[in-house]
Amino acid sequence: MRSLWLLLIPCLSLSLAPFVQTEKGLEFPRYDGNDRVIDINDKNYKKAMKKYSILCLLYHKPIPDGKELQKQHQMTEMVLELAAQVMEEKEIGFGMVDSHEDVKVAKKLGLVEEGSVYVFKGDRVIEFDGLLSADTLVEFLLDLLEEPVEVIGNTLELRAFDRMEEDIRLIGYFKNDESEYYHEFKEAAEQFQPYIRFFATFEKSVAKELTLKMNEVDFYEPFMEEPVTVPDRPNSEEEIVAFVTEHRRPTLRKLRAEDMFETWEDDLEGIHVVAFAEEEDPDGYEFLELLKEVARDNTHHPGLSIIWIDPDDFPLLIPYWEKTFHVDLFKPQIGVVNVTDADSIWLEIDEQDLPTAQELEDWIEDVLSGKVNTEDDDDDNDDDDEDDDDKDDKNPINRFCFSRI
């Protein structure tokens, strides 16, 4: 089949004859072949900024000499082209900035991390360091188009808020939408949109349920039952921003496609405590509840940040993780991963008899004290090779998700 690849790409602008369906209403967009992504340079960047309400710039390393690497680079352009096509009517523009050719522009715009997409919206710059797939990027941008603060109008809507335990979220109680403090809150919300969710209510009944006083703002860490109140109400934008920035890294966080690489880079001394648990699976759910309990008991431990991965969210990574980490992801797992070489060590778990919260806590203590560490086992070298971005063709892997171009 390899020989056919060369013919492949132009088809993107044509319909898939083998799968023409008689029913209408579920047709997925496909790239129409029109070039929308701008090659940003010193001359055109200001115009691009003016033209679009939102401009997304991929900051990338110079296009390498190797033909293949060039082609891979073009795969990425294609993701942006499809996103650009889909978002065209929303007045969202896309461009690419070469980290060598366009040093000046990059400096002016404050682009730093190669491989990240920088999103310019008004006077804000938002870094997207998530999965570079069209649907993840489009979902991210659609979230950016929503109001920075969602208003909770009644106690039924409050239940929607209660269900979002995976997310960092804030909620404030204000007199009405003219309130100056609501305005400050809204300004703060824009600083974190869409990564951190901000809610407000103007209803006494809702505030009562949340035990919120007028102009008070509560901060909810993921999976914690009790919120922390931002001190010294009423709060200015700066106070809220400072508080969120300080409390941002949670004790337990779920890996999300939209910021998965940013999360992975935020390791603690080169390691991550990683828990795999399928929330839809009874064992996975039970294990997750345990994990939440441990996180709640240890939320004040600055050195503890557990990453929960629901394998269902990343099906294509499951076989890779199972091979790399030597774990069976059909059952819950918790381990320590060294992010420099993906070397790892995992807690022995009996599916029929999950560890108690105490046993889990003791194991985590051993991890934090270094008693449990990834160097204890040493037969991982062959796997480490597979993790390297080298020319190992047996198990080629990639940060870029080809599977979801």
Add this chain to the structure above:
Amino acid sequence: MRSLWLLLIPCLSLSLAPFVQTEKGLEFPRYDGNDRVIDINDKNYKKAMKKYSILCLLYHKPIPDGKELQKQHQMTEMVLELAAQVMEEKEIGFGMVDSHEDVKVAKKLGLVEEGSVYVFKGDRVIEFDGLLSADTLVEFLLDLLEEPVEVIGNTLELRAFDRMEEDIRLIGYFKNDESEYYHEFKEAAEQFQPYIRFFATFEKSVAKELTLKMNEVDFYEPFMEEPVTVPDRPNSEEEIVAFVTEHRRPTLRKLRAEDMFETWEDDLEGIHVVAFAEEEDPDGYEFLELLKEVARDNTHHPGLSIIWIDPDDFPLLIPYWEKTFHVDLFKPQIGVVNVTDADSIWLEIDEQDLPTAQELEDWIEDVLSGKVNTEDDDDDNDDDDEDDDDKDDKNPINRFCFSRI
């Protein structure tokens, strides 16, 4: 950029240099260029059946003459190749069957719908009529590898079961895993895996919470509070299969990538009642709760089957739906869609003041009586064009999800 496409595909077996990351552990698989998908014919299909524990066959129309259509066909092969590579270690094989060239094989294997993937596992054939993307297909296959029946061991695990209100699910109470009735239940479960979930418990305490008698099986329709008990316990495999088959189409169902086209094809007299509601959004959540209430009150109405779409699950379709249906998907919507031309009509909804359950019910009554129908408005022609699988290049759309190859 178009001119670059021709160079594009061979890169799939190479690493993405611009995005080499220093951290390891999140590398996505990319196609290594090895040919794994078998071109199935009269001579090799038996061997393929023997070789793999699970064999996935895409039943497709003959490869057309047009170069572009051929290329589109190859895009599909690429999806299968990536899935085949990722699932290689799980002993899952992939092949393609041409509906004209391989009539005999297709007949022998019972392949009917062009565009579907038929999955052969033991003596079972499962049709996959969902989104043809590598991750959706791989997730589907991983679900097939799990046990057909999940055992609920305690009341905490039962909470995981309670949370799955979106899914059709059954749960039975049996003496132990040697019970002949459990065996019958398991056999029935295999007939519906992975579309319908089967659970069992051997614990009295769990059975008590579910008010299940020994050897009793309860059937849970999505979003319904009370289950229906399969009559005449203890039940044989045949009885359970017959019951599930009869009760399979729910009053309210959520559109899922793994069977979205099958669901869409299951229209009632050419129309669907479609509700868009973002569960993560307070308004969307409130509207969804309303919808569930209406569904519960009308679950015995044979002519009623509402499809709930959470726009968050299909970001790339949002702009397409907004354009095709003339709706704003940032707020909840409910309407009638004619599946032959995607013509539609939508209920006027005031976000600040959502309709009452009664108003929603009245509107649905009008839909079922034909009083509300898609022919009432007639300025949709320009949009209908966009829905056709013709050569309209302005808004090319596709059943095949290029965005998630």
